[in-house]
Amino acid sequence: MDTTPRLDEANAETAPQKRRRLSSEAKLIAEADAEIAAGLAVDEAEVDAWIDSLGTEREFPKPASGR
Numbered sequence: 107m108d109t110t111p112r113l114d115e116a117n118a119e120t121a122p123q124k125r126r127r128l129s130s131e132a133k134l135i136a137e138a139d140a141e142i143a144a145g146l147a148v149d150e151a152e153v154d155a156w157i158d159s160l161g162t163e164r165e166f167p168k169p170a171s172g173r
Contacts, residue, residue: 145172 119127141147152169159166 147171 148169148171156166156169
């Protein structure tokens with residue numbers, strides 16, 4: 107059985123739409139990289155520990171970013 111996704115030709119992205127989308131995505135990635143460089147991210151291990159503690163008798167406080 108062929109499970110290859112097929113694009114509906116009527117909804118296919120045009121070349122100008124793809125350029126705009128890629129430009130927008132590049133801008134968002136650059137903004138995220140700048141926030142990470144500025145210390146505005148939360149460590150994944152801290153988030154995982156907080157999530158694991160939810161609903162237990164000893165819930166951890168929500169982790170904070172460097173803001």
